[in-house]
Amino acid sequence: MKEPLVSIIILNWNGKKWLQQLLPSLKKITYKPLEVIVVNNGSTDDSAEYIKKSHSYIKILELKKNVGYAGGNNRGVKSATGKYILLMNNDTLVTNDFVAPLVKAMEKDNTIGMLQPQIRSLIDRDALDSVGSYLTSTGFLYHYGYLKSYKGEKYQKQMPVYSIKGACFIMRKNDYMRLGGFDEDFICYVEETDFCHRVWLSGKKVFYFPDSYMYHYGGGDMRVMTKDDLTMLRSFRNRIWSYCKNLSILELIKILPVHILFCEVFILFALLTGKVRHSFGAQMGILACIPLLPKIIKKRKIIQQQIRKVEDKDILPFIFRNPRISYYIYLFSSLKGFKD
Structure with missing residues (x-):
């Protein structure tokens, strides 16, 4: 029986140095048939020239301007022709046989809407970059397994x-399109969490799948998540936006006030420790939600009326996990010392 076509979509912005590492590894993938698309997201370097010269089999989708992680990936998926779309960051490295187990698992179980391989760190190859994240009663995500040994x-x-x-996940293209893809108003940060929430609401599941693994440079320290005020603004704004769109009224009443309280504690902590820009960015992110309320309500109505097929009580046992309180101390410094 012929295997289904998989479209690998790589988002790139001035990332030639990363592509020089990733693209040769893609050539060694044993799974066939494959389609590889690089979305050149407003790049001004010579990434496209490098691809044309050294990897002519790759399709290049040229975007005149950077439309963000959400917009770039949405355009890449739209141009893909595969049954499955496998989205990857450009700062990744793959193993020869990492695609086949993912496709096999998806083909076997139609209730799986999204699958993530085990993602290991390129900085420390013994460490996990991602297992996945869980919703908590504080609204901050529990990044399970982050920076722990993958051998655990x-x-x-x-x-x-x-x-x-x-950084890497696979899903069916028709599911991606049916659920609306990434929310482009997010631009970047939290958009994958927002999308995963919609997958769960649609009645399908999101799984971590360690039978397949690859590498991601991004794994190293949570401090990269708080490097500037714009990052903080988008992270704090988008997280609140996502909950307002996706949670039931009951769960929203439970989680949102606690989340905002914890946000304000973080803002105060950042201010007292001299991270004024972090503090300012986070506060602006919270305040930015207020003028966006009409748009949030409109999007919420679409999700709750057209996408939601299951109640929160049916999915919370799978997506909710509270870590020990010490987790929140480690969260904004380094999670390496925290034990799951």
Whole structure:
């Protein structure tokens, strides 16, 4: 029986140095048939010239301007012709046989809407970059397994997660399109979590799948998540936006006030420790939600009326996990010392 076509979509912005590492590894993938698309997201370097010269089999989707992670991937998926779309960051490295197990698992179980392989760190190849994340009662995500040894027994099991990491995941193209893809108003940050929430609401599941693994440079320290005020603004704004769109009224009443309280604690902590720009960015992110309320309500109505097929009580056992309180101390410094 002929295997289904998989479209690998790589988002690139001035990332020639990363493509020089990733693209040769893609050539060694044993799974066929494959379609590889590089979305050149407003790049001004010579990424496109490098691809044309050294990897002519790759399709290039040229975008005149950078439309963000969400917009770039949405355009890449729209141009893909495969049954499955496999989205990857450009700062990744793949193993020869990582695609086949993912496709096999998806073909076997139609209730799986999204699948993430085990993502290991390119900085420390013994460490996990992502298993996936869980929703907590504080609204901050529990990044399960982050920076822990991939050899740990608990990380060798397939498990449902609230959210995958956008560095690498596979899903059916028709599911992606049916659920609307990434929310382009997010631009970047939290968009994969928002999308995963919609996958769960649609009645399908999101899984971590350790039978397949690859590498991502991004794994190193949570401090890269708080490097500037714009990052903080988008992260804090988009997280609140996502909950307002996707949670039931009951769960929203439970989680949102606690989340905002924890946000304000973080803002105060950042201010007291001299991280004024972080503090300012986070506060602006919270305040930015207020003028966006009409748009949030409109999007919420579409999700709750057209996408939601299951109640929160039916999915919370799979997506909700509270870590110990010490997790929140580690979260904004380094999670390496925290034990799951």
